[in-house]
Amino acid sequence: MNIVKIPALKDNYIWILYNKGKGLVIDPGDASPVFYILDKLHLTLIGILLTHYHTDHVGGIDRLKKAFPDIPVYGSYETRHTGATRIVQDGNIIRIMDHSFKVMHLPGHTLGHIGFFCDKEKWLFCGDTLFTAGCGKILEGTPQTMYNSIIKINSLPLDTLICSSHEYTLQNLKFARTLLPEDNILLSFEKKVKKILNHSKILPTTKLFLERKINVFLRCNDIEIYKKIGINYTNIIQPIHIFTHLRKMKDTFVMFLFTYSIFIF
Ligand SMILES: [Zn+2]
Known part of the structure; x- marks a missing residue:
């Protein structure tokens, strides 16, 4: 099976899987880029997968359903009002295009957030739970809820x-580099990303083994991170405390970047 990610809206990615003239789309926040790819690759859309109910993930469903009225739209119970026609839950297996997709409940960003793991290809569609070198905002769950989801992905x-x-x-x-400025793997990955950004706005998709090195949210057992975030690690501290601390720091960090950019521009 082939896979392509399309930049959409402000900073979204929409994923399209395709084979033998058929396509499956994940999180179509906007229909236009999906139609463009379907047309370019001569594909018929045969299904939609939804990770959660936010508009930037479901906004294109109505237009896609008008063009392909009978296709199934798989999503968790929270997506029932956004166009999902097949409600799925943790452990369900979706069989489509000769592939199986295991539904994983990944709450934290939203309570009904799910991911889809394709065992054959080793692809995980994790929506807003884990990103390259980062993790999603906790909008509905607790840090523990989100951390459990991150651990699930890490396994x-x-x-x-x-x-x-x-x-x-x-x-x-x-x-990550403010926390670990001397981390060579982070430094070289950042250099690589900046180089790519000179000619493309689509950055590489990473595998879990690299994420374990560059994603601080997967490194909550790491002694370097314990030291850098100012916690006395001689006390009994669990990885969840580190995760909670990191997530709070990241929220403030984003606000700082935002304020700084307004000030500059
Ligand atoms: Zn979201």
């Missing part, structure tokens, strides 16, 4: 491709 095979729904890589790396 997948190391060569799993992490297919997320937003492009936040540079901002995530900036945050």
Whole structure:
């Protein structure tokens, strides 16, 4: 099966999987770029997968359903009013285009957030749960809820491709580098990303084994991170405390970047 990610809206990615003239789309926040790719690759859309109910993930469904009225739209219960026609839950298997997609409940960003893991290809569509070098905002769950979802993802095979729904890589790396300025893997990955950004706004999709190195939210056991965030690690501290602390720092960091950019421009 082939896979393509399309930049959409402000910083979203829409994923299209295709084979033998048929296509499956994940999180179509906007229909126009999906129609463009379907047309370009001569594809008939045969299904839609939804990770959660936010508009930037479901906004294109109505137009796509008008063009392809009978296609199934798979989503969790929270997406029932946004166009989902097949409600799925943790552990369900969706069989489509000769592939199986296991539904994983990944709450935290929203309570009904799900991901889809394709075992054959080792692809995980994780919406707004994990991003390249970062993790999603906790909008409905608690830090523990989100951390459990991150641990679930971290237990997948190391060569799993992490297919997320937003492009936040540079901002995530900036945050990670303030914590770990001397981390060589982070530094070289940031250099690579900046080089690519000179000619493309689509950045590489990473696999879990690299995320374990560049994603601080997957490194909550790391002694370097314990030290850098100013916690006395001789106390009994669990990884969840580190995760909670990191997520709060990241929220403030984004606000700082935003304020700074307004001031400059
Ligand atoms: Zn969202």
